[in-house]
Amino acid sequence: MRTAVAKPALMRSMPQIAHVDVNCFYASAERAFDPSLEGRPLVVLSNNDGCAVTRSPEAKALGIATGEPWFKLAPRAKEWGLVAKSSNYELYGDISARFMELLGRYSAWLEVYSIDEAFLGVKGEADQLLPLGRTIRDAVRRNVGVPVCVGIAPTKTLAKLCNKWAKNNPAFGGVCLWEAVPGDVRDSLLERLPVDEIWGIAGRLTKRLNVLGIFTVGDLVRADPVMIRDKFSVVLMRTVLELRGTPCIPMEEERIGRDQLIFSRSFATPVTSADGLRQVLSIYGQQASARLSKHGLQAKVLTAFAATSPFRQQEQAYPSVCVSLPMPTADPLLLARAAHALLPHIRDGLKYAKAGIMLTDLRPSGNQPPLEPFENPHEERGIGPLLEDVSRRFGRGAIGLGHAGIKSGLDWTMKRDMRSPRYTTHWDELPVVKAA
Template structure:
């Protein structure tokens, strides 16, 4: 059996844990730089606040409907997510963290368990220990557990937040209720193609012939179909190293001076290098992007990118930052107001197993230096050690005018009980 545990309105729920006054109130969470709405509570959804709404256009609407608008507090959300996932590992060792707010679980050797009771125990413990409400869906396959979770989320009173598909009758009923566009793994394009074939529900999809599905689509869609039929073909995913790592951000303001842009690029490049070292990889190529604000059409626009091929793979912040800064200097255009930039590292290879260059190599002092920097930054839970080309006061310069305290990750923001 497989389970899917999904946190309800996760970002909003994290805010409510430490601010009970938000219980039952409509909440909207904004993207980086307080740009647009990326998460809504059920109360905000009921008021028809659209996903992705630019807040500068919907500010008056939010005030009129008393919607609490907050900046993204990723340190808080990430920490609360880790706590939820740690609790789930107490119920089974086989856990696949699928996203920040949901995980797949596999129950091997649980044949004699009452899964409805087991799911309720998970919900109760997570709610008691973290304050985060969750829904649990359990079924014979991953795809069906996703369907079961949607049923639990849609009908909380009837299911009490836990739904188990443990019979053929329940499976068929759930699939007939699920629209084809809401099936896990079915995107818009695939949904349209299936609708042309007459598939309006997940059950309709399972009635197609295996041969036709494999010939028309691919092995991935065939596996999904078998999973929905109750034959497990999709197992828990193994964590894999990324093939490319990117750090791209919008600036809090538009920049037309090169110094500020160089500082941002250096910070982005350092972030990429840290991620490389964390997964034990080095890169062969660095790509730098720079673009103006496309929303301000009355201003002159400019978008450019440049790639740098390295003669040897590296994960040194010094080398990657230096290459990235030199690149942005060459693509920078005077008089343009830039709003966004990014650094991408690709051509990744294992740091401990790659082809050496006969005439060129990285400075041997870089690796022990990087290890020391990473160790100190990990120890003090903050980027205390930075390059001289970075802003020494801040890591990201983002507009976060509605940011709540980092209750669980910053000792200065810890709740004081009087």
């Protein structure tokens, strides 16, 4: 039975959306500067080298699952030829920035969806869009060094679906244009694809859909949108309409969470004193300031917290404080001072395994200028953006305020024993090319 989808003639009159996604991003970023990793099973590990968060296709073929602990994989790594890398966030972030900048050359209508994927607004006939997708694929591979797949369709949901087909079916060559796929082939693919493969559908929602006899994407396309809205939500109804070719999810200029901002990390080596945590909180305050400034936001409430490990047979502690700031601010000094309110609650000698700060009640900067006596001199001087600019140009740790600028005593930072060089952000780790 043919599913109810928009007709090609209609699609040609509509703007199209291209979804561009890097294949196995972390693994691909590692291979961009180390060709010896090509064709070898590769996993990238989580914070403190805990578990596999990215697996190359070769690692997936070995049956390695996402979240598999490294200590279980390590004994067989040599037998499998498995390579493990610690998370290299500086490298991944820089490659992501290059990737997004390149995509911006092909469309002024760009939505950065995550570190390794974006939506672009594109226009044209099928004989123009398919070559455009291939051009984008080739340009990213040539200029950034990572492989991508491209899905192009009249809606975001269909564009994500086309990208999935392009990634899993070699016949598409990494680029899938919805309009260029014959109708009977589309219907066949939709009937074979489980409903939980659709963007935004998983777990509990899948089970509820199954109860109604909706097991495949084709089943969902045929479902009554009004019934879906009444039994589930408007959000799922929009998904049904998007699968039918009706755009319901608009492009967004910014996706940062505007309700809260959290900086929290587990330590490779426990911090056992208030002085040690003072440095941690100062650094987090500085990083939070840079992030707020980048997105034109200020915070009115700061919560600072720390915790000992729940797995240690010692006395446990989970201190936290909530500080209402005098005014909405992104000032790194004020944020750090507010976070230091936690320090009187820290007990020297206990092994704290984690700490963090959470900023809430976020507001756009400059919405309500303070009276002159209450103005923040550091914000007026742009200290937060200055710190971010220096850090971006010379690397994290190149500059810091107060305790955040202390160079010694950083043994609490994240364990990354198998980290590759930060090829693009640190002068002393630049790759060396030798002529034959």
